[in-house]
Amino acid sequence: SQKIEQNSEALNIQEGKTATLTCNYTNYSPAYLQWYRQDPGRGPVFLLLIRENEKEKRKERLKVTFDTTLKQSLFHITASQPADSATYLCALDPHGSSNTGKLIFGQGTTLQVKP
């Protein structure tokens, strides 16, 4: 069956450390994978998109990797701050190269950064 799973429901780290979140998928061949941030009571906010032919993407303190062999994406936040505390969602296009924009979301990982 097709699945997209994110590691653990909650991740607690100390301020200044690097947070690493995992997204694994099975029986999908996505052309791209996206990461979103969701704060309580708000809609998800787009952070990064990485394509199947890209190994790594960076944006400020954020870094995303995409390994299509392992069927895994890693999301890193370096020098984490309490303001980074939120739920992070990964999403992929289930059909690969489809132009419908359809996304399948993981269940999210809640990150708590402690001062």
Next chain:
Amino acid sequence: DTAVSQTPKYLVTQMGNDKSIKCEQNLGHDTMYWYKQDSKKFLKIMFSYNNKELIINETVPNRFSPKSPDKAHLNLHINSLELGDSAVYFCASSQITQVSSYEQYFGPGTRLTVT
């Protein structure tokens, strides 16, 4: 300057009633979506319209009917509400004709509570 707006933000109603949620985007995007986020925070796509044409119609009860009067608006009408319909409903938009990126912009959500 809200990019994607939804009304109402909260909706409390009784079983059996009919209700509508409205969504508007001012980003000039060609595609709009409805998602349902349940109590376990899973975000699932329900419908998608591209230039007023239905392109994604997931397995959703017939009691849910989307309507897109123009490409900037996508409304969701729900008939005969049931307890299980209680969730947060998010509207989103994207520009899927742009090859460079398929990120989605989400509204603030409508929390529907059926009693």
